[in-house]
Amino acid sequence: MAMLIDGVPDEQVSALDRGLAYGDGVYRTLQLVGGRPRLWRWQWQRLAEDCARLALPLPDERLVLAELAQAAVGLERAVAKIVLTRGVGRRGYAMPADAVPTRIVSASPWTGYPAELAEQGVTVRRCELRLGLQPRLAGIKHLNRLENVLARSEWSDPTIHEGLLLDSEGYLVEGTMSNLFLLRGGELATPLLDRSGVAGALRAWVLDNAPALGLAVREARLTLADLDAAEAVFLCNSLIGIWPVVRLGERTWPIPHALRALAAQLAAAA
Amino acid sequence: MAMLIDGVPDEQVSALDRGLAYGDGVYRTLQLVGGRPRLWRWQWQRLAEDCARLALPLPDERLVLAELAQAAVGLERAVAKIVLTRGVGRRGYAMPADAVPTRIVSASPWTGYPAELAEQGVTVRRCELRLGLQPRLAGIKHLNRLENVLARSEWSDPTIHEGLLLDSEGYLVEGTMSNLFLLRGGELATPLLDRSGVAGALRAWVLDNAPALGLAVREARLTLADLDAAEAVFLCNSLIGIWPVVRLGERTWPIPHALRALAAQLAAAA
Structure with missing residues (x-):
């Protein structure tokens, strides 16, 4: 598996991330073929709607596409996941005004289902x-x-x-x-x-x-x-x-x- | 803040942890005085009940108490948090039979409320x-x-x-x-x-x-x-x-x- 966290190759997130503390985030799972997501229009629209409903900032679409392609380098067909969280937070449920979202983009070789x-x-x-x-x-x-x-x-x-x-x-x-x-x-x-x-x-x-x-x-x-x-x-x-x-x-x-x-x-x- | 992850000083968890992926875990927030949790009997009982209901393994009580004390070294009064997750998982909601739970114990100086x-x-x-x-x-x-x-x-x-x-x-x-x-x-x-x-x-x-x-x-x-x-x-x-x-x-x-x-x-x- 290849993973980028906020664009940087990494596999760990802060244990103070609100994604872990409260499940305060959204995700999508998708197929990549040749580094390009299938049904992207529908994936992106759903992601954008979900972010809007939770008042999560939506990242730049081209950035996410580039990170998907980077994570899938060398994989003709891949399973990818995009996770967006509200980022590291202080204690408490209130959404921090200065929160910096966490963006996790990963891709694994396609295993699929029979x-x-x-x-x-x-x-x-x-x-x-x-x-x-x-x-x-x-x-x-x-x-x-x-x-x-x-x-x-x-x-x-x-x-x-x-x-x-x-x-x-x-x-x-x-x-x-x-x-x-x-x-x-x-x-x-x-x-x-x-x-x-x-x-x-x-x-x-x-x-x-x-x-x-x-x-x-x-x-x-x-x-x-x-x-x-x-x-x-x-x-x-x-x-x-x-x-x-x-x-x-x-x-x-x-x-x-x-x-x-x-x-x-x-x-x-x- | 001092944090122990599975007993080791650290502040990061795997981005594949099911605590992040699904919120698959439980937590408690508590007060420490001189490294000892207040109302521990009630905290531990609630934690044990919550773990049982989600089929999460309960760690050893003395281990958790020792980690709380270690995280609070130097703090006369502290806010502590215990997070237990189902650990790193493969893709999919099914609980992995071989999952190794993640245990996050942290303590911060007491700030409290007015x-x-x-x-x-x-x-x-x-x-x-x-x-x-x-x-x-x-x-x-x-x-x-x-x-x-x-x-x-x-x-x-x-x-x-x-x-x-x-x-x-x-x-x-x-x-x-x-x-x-x-x-x-x-x-x-x-x-x-x-x-x-x-x-x-x-x-x-x-x-x-x-x-x-x-x-x-x-x-x-x-x-x-x-x-x-x-x-x-x-x-x-x-x-x-x-x-x-x-x-x-x-x-x-x-x-x-x-x-x-x-x-x-x-x-x-x-």
Whole structure:
């Protein structure tokens, strides 16, 4: 792994960084091909929105792109991560007026996930943990991820590839590391993320690109009944791409042509 | 400030630490006098409970005490912080089976808060942010503190000393950095922290010690109506001690003898 901290090759941060003390920061995980991030427009837009919502300064876009390229030197395909924190702080929750943000850009050789998961589909479970509702943090890919950690700790069976999360009111939200889409009647529906969940860059890409394939899109409150009624289901994130869901307990779903077409569109995207 | 990371003088942690990546850890802030922590029994019990709830290994108690003393060498009175994280992790939320926890122990010269706040009482405001409900994390002093950061950012007026937080259902929970008690009819009531909030060590001390002063104690769902009906109100944490609340908007409260007696008891505690 190669890592730049505020542009300097390093692998350590101050133990007084508010990213550690309070999870006071945001991040993105992305794919690099030839040192260039895939789906950058969607990644950057999500990062900018998340920074704005937490009043975190957004770094210069060209600087971040240059650091991604530098971290990925020698790697034809890489997994990259961008972490932005509010920097080193004095004691106390108040945002320091003079805080200098910390910017961590890293890249590792691509390991990815087995290709057959995208081709043949995945098996999921329903997590016991229910996501709390917090509109002020909903959708943001921030560093407060204990709910995801606890949810992911519910299973270790390697034949279960992801866990579905409901919120405290029983609505579907997402997977522990992915966003969720349901296909029915030529329409793709995905949970509204205005009260919980993480709005991933690939989710945004799907919402923007599915209509060109003849699929209407909709963000809505979705229930387990909607899941059961779906003709097809998929999960997505920037590393896994699109994973058709083929099994949850006894319920199975097919992988219709529309999902193959969407995945092909994604594979062809820059 | 003096800091020990896993027992070694240092001030940096790996940028891959799960404490930074996910807020996957817990902490305590405490007072040291002559290198010894005040109210240690309550601090340690809370730390042990928090670790158990997050499946974090608890370090050896004597080791932590020795590190606190070492960090505070030369400081008659100090503010100390203990941070325990799940350590450096591979990518992904799953708890690594082979994770080596990170232990950060630090001490700084005591700066404290102006003594007149404890003597004359404080003015508080009501925060706009409502705490989300998450029973799996409620009460734990974990590193996911963005709600507190956002709540504390709501005001900068230095004559406002603390903000009161309600949960999404409108129940009283705590201050942004303190626990809340209401006195009425010889009884101290404090919000139940089974759905949100941080259960501080001083809160636990008050619950254990108030009865000896003739004050019954009760954990309950409390409302703004209960606050309005209270004969006295106070906030507490391990650094501020006990802060009588004397004003919220137009509402004022006195500082009855019972609160002075509790503060005197605290001052005399080891």
